[in-house]
Amino acid sequence: MSGSPTDLPRIGMSRTVAEDHWPILCGACSDIREIDERSIVNPRHKVLDTSLLLLDGLVGRQIPRRDGNRVHLVALGVPGDFIDLHAYPLKWLDHHVTTYSKSRAAIFRHDALSDLIDTRPDLGREIWSMTLVDASIHRHWAFRNGSMRALARVANFLCEMRVRLQSAGRGDGPFDLPLFQTDIGDACGMTNVHVSRVLRQLREAGCCRLVRGRLIVDDVQKLHKIGQFDPRYLYLPDAPQPEPDEMMSGRI
Amino acid sequence: MSGSPTDLPRIGMSRTVAEDHWPILCGACSDIREIDERSIVNPRHKVLDTSLLLLDGLVGRQIPRRDGNRVHLVALGVPGDFIDLHAYPLKWLDHHVTTYSKSRAAIFRHDALSDLIDTRPDLGREIWSMTLVDASIHRHWAFRNGSMRALARVANFLCEMRVRLQSAGRGDGPFDLPLFQTDIGDACGMTNVHVSRVLRQLREAGCCRLVRGRLIVDDVQKLHKIGQFDPRYLYLPDAPQPEPDEMMSGRI
DNA sequence: CGTATGCTTGAATCACGTCAACTGATGTGG
DNA sequence: CCACATCAGTTGACGTGATTCAAGCATACG
Numbered sequence: 001m002s003g004s005p006t007d008l009p010r011i012g013m014s015r016t017v018a019e020d021h022w023p024i025l026c027g028a029c030s031d032i033r034e035i036d037e038r039s040i041v042n043p044r045h046k047v048l049d050t051s052l053l054l055l056d057g058l059v060g061r062q063i064p065r066r067d068g069n070r071v072h073l074v075a076l077g078v079p080g081d082f083i084d085l086h087a088y089p090l091k092w093l094d095h096h097v098t099t100y101s102k103s104r105a106a107i108f109r110h111d112a113l114s115d116l117i118d119t120r121p122d123l124g125r126e127i128w129s130m131t132l133v134d135a136s137i138h139r140h141w142a143f144r145n146g147s148m149r150a151l152a153r154v155a156n157f158l159c160e161m162r163v164r165l166q167s168a169g170r171g172d173g174p175f176d177l178p179l180f181q182t183d184i185g186d187a188c189g190m191t192n193v194h195v196s197r198v199l200r201q202l203r204e205a206g207c208c209r210l211v212r213g214r215l216i217v218d219d220v221q222k223l224h225k226i227g228q229f230d231p232r233y234l235y236l237p238d239a240p241q242p243e244p245d246e247m248m249s250g251r252i
Numbered sequence: 253m254s255g256s257p258t259d260l261p262r263i264g265m266s267r268t269v270a271e272d273h274w275p276i277l278c279g280a281c282s283d284i285r286e287i288d289e290r291s292i293v294n295p296r297h298k299v300l301d302t303s304l305l306l307l308d309g310l311v312g313r314q315i316p317r318r319d320g321n322r323v324h325l326v327a328l329g330v331p332g333d334f335i336d337l338h339a340y341p342l343k344w345l346d347h348h349v350t351t352y353s354k355s356r357a358a359i360f361r362h363d364a365l366s367d368l369i370d371t372r373p374d375l376g377r378e379i380w381s382m383t384l385v386d387a388s389i390h391r392h393w394a395f396r397n398g399s400m401r402a403l404a405r406v407a408n409f410l411c412e413m414r415v416r417l418q419s420a421g422r423g424d425g426p427f428d429l430p431l432f433q434t435d436i437g438d439a440c441g442m443t444n445v446h447v448s449r450v451l452r453q454l455r456e457a458g459c460c461r462l463v464r465g466r467l468i469v470d471d472v473q474k475l476h477k478i479g480q481f482d483p484r485y486l487y488l489p490d491a492p493q494p495e496p497d498e499m500m501s502g503r504i
Numbered sequence: 505c506g507t508a509t510g511c512t513t514g515a516a517t518c519a520c521g522t523c524a525a526c527t528g529a530t531g532t533g534g
Numbered sequence: 535c536c537a538c539a540t541c542a543g544t545t546g547a548c549g550t551g552a553t554t555c556a557a558g559c560a561t562a563c564g
Contacts, residue, residue, distance in 0.1 A: 038504045045484070045494040063395050064497075066480050072399040074391040086388075089381040092494065094388050094485040098504045118373045125369070128380050129341040131387065136338075136346050138390035139326040143315050146397035146441025147324040150552070180510065189398025194552055196512060212510095212561095228318050232297070233346040242297040242344070245316075252290045252350045402520070432542065446520060448544060464529095464542090505564100512559075519552080527544070534537085 012080025012168035015237040028112040041097040048087040057103025073187040079168040101178040155227030178213040264332025264420035267489040280364040293349040300339040309355025325439040331420040353430040407479030430465040
C-alpha cells in the first residue's frame with residue numbers, strides 16, 4: 001500500500017503518453033504489486049478488474065499448446081509496458097500472463113481508468129495507442145514466426161528485445177534478458193535444441209552471446225543484418241516519421 | 253457521395269458496438285468507397301486521416317518479405333471489421349492494406365471519430381475493443397505460425413475464416429474465400445506447393461475443399477479437430493463467457 | 505556429495521522448401 | 535475456329551532445415 005504514486009517512471013512505451021498527461025494517469029494508480037519470478041500474474045479467461053503497468057521485470061503472455069507441457073509465447077512485456085491493459089475493454093484475456101523475473105507493477109483499477117478517460121479523452125487515445133503498438137508488435141511476431149528462418153528469427157527477436165529494453169532505460173551495453181533457451185524457443189516457435197545451435201552460430205559470428213540471463217551484443221550492425229531488423233513497427237516515440245514505401249513490387 | 257448513411261449493417265465484429273450506439277457511429281461515416289479487387293487500399297508508412305469499415309469483400313494486411321517478391325499476410329479483414337482503425341491513434345501503419353476481392357467500405361474521417369469519442373466515451377471504448385479483438389487475432393496468428401504444423405495450421409486458418417465470415421452473415425454453407433493457394437501460404441508461412449499438398453490431405457480426409465475461391469466444408473467437426481480450433485480468441489459477441497482455465501501444467 | 509537443471513552435441517528422422525515438369529481452365533488475337 | 539499464352543494448381547524428385555532422441559557436461563544447490 002503506497003497510496004497513489006504520482007512519480008511512476010515514464011519510460012519505453014509509457015512515453016506514448018504525453019509528458020503533461022503522465023501525472024494525471026499516475027494519479028489513477030491505486031497500488032504497486034510485487035510479483036515473484038516465474039509465477040502467474042493472471043490466468044487466461046478470468047475476468048479482471050485491474051490492469052498493470054510494468055515497472056520492473058519481464059512478463060510474458062503465453063498460450064498453452066495442445067501437445068504436452070509446452071506453451072507458446074505471444075508477447076513479452078518490458079518496463080514501461082501496460083501488460084494487460086487490453087483486459088480493460090475486453091474483461092478477460094485469451095492468454096496467461098506470467099513473470100520471467102521478479103517484477104514490480106503499478107495497479108490501475110478499471111473503474112479509475114474509466115473515470116479518467118471520461119474526463120480526458122485525449123489521454124484515452126494515448127493509452128489506446130499503447131495497446132495498438134502492442135498489436136503492431138503482435139503482427140511482427142506473426143510475420144517473424146511465419147516468414148523467417150531460425151537464425152534470422154532469433155536474431156530479430158534479440159534485436160527487438162534490445163531496442164525495447166534500451167527504450168525502457170535498461171542499459172545500452174549488456175542487459176538482463178532472463179530467458180532460458182527454451183523460452184526463446186517458445187517465443188520463436190522452435191525447440192530449445194535448435195535455439196542452442198542458433199545461438200552458437202550468432203556467438204561464433206561475433207554477433208552476441210546470451211550468458212546466464214544476460215545478453216552481450218558484440219556487433220549490433222551484424223545482428224540487425226542477420227535479423228533483418230527494421231524497428232519502425234515499434235512506433236518508438238522518438239523515432240522519425242518513416243518515409244512512405246516505394247511502390248510494392250510483385251503481385252498483390 | 254451518399255451523405256451520411258445511418259443504416260450500415262451491424263455484422264461480425266461490428267456487433268462489438270452496442271445496438272443503440274450503432275446509429276451514432278454510423279452518423280460519423282462520411283462516405284462509401286468502392287475498391288477494385290487486388291488493389292492497394294493504403295500503402296504502409298503513409299499518414300492517414302480516415303479509416304475504413306469493411307462492408308463487402310476481403311482485405312489483407314501485408315508486410316513485404318526481404319526475399320524476392322513474396323509478402324507475408326499478417327491479417328485478413330472480413331465485412332464488419334474496421335480494417336485500418338488503428339491508423340486513427342497511430343497516424344500511419346506498419347503494413348500495406350490491400351483487397352483480395354472487389355470491396356466496399358465506409359469511410360470515417362479521424363476528426364469525426366474524435367468528435368464522437370469526445371462526447372461519447374462509452375462508444376469510444378467499444379471501438380477501442382474492436383482494435384483489441386484484432387490484436388487477439390494477431391496473437392493467435394503468431395501462435396499458429398509458431399506452434400502448429402502445416403496441416404493444423406491451414407485447417408485452423410480455414411476454421412477462423414469460416415467462423416468470422418459466418419459471423420458477418422456470409423453463409424453457413426459454402427462461402428466465398430477469394431484466396432489463391434499462394435495467399436494462404438502467405439498467411440500461414442508456407443509455400444504454395446505445400447499448401448496444395450495440405451489442401452489435398454484435407455480434401456481426401458473429407459474435411460473441406462477449396463475450389464476456385466469458394467470453400468466447401470464437408471465435415472466441420474473433423475476440420476476443427478485437425479485445426480485444434482478454439483474460437484474463444486475471437487471474442488464473438490454472442491459467445492458465452494469462457495470458463496477460467498484449469499491450472500496450468502508444466503513449468504512457467 | 506549426489507541431484508537437479510540448463511546447455512551442448514551428435515545421429516537419425518521428418519517436414520517442408522526448392523526446382524521442374526505437367527495439367528487444365530481461361531483468355532486472346534489472327 | 536484454332537493456335538497460343540497465361541496462370542492456378544498438381545505432382546514428383548531431391549535437398550535441407552528443424553525436430554527428436556539420446557548422451558554427456560557444467561553449474562547450482564540440497
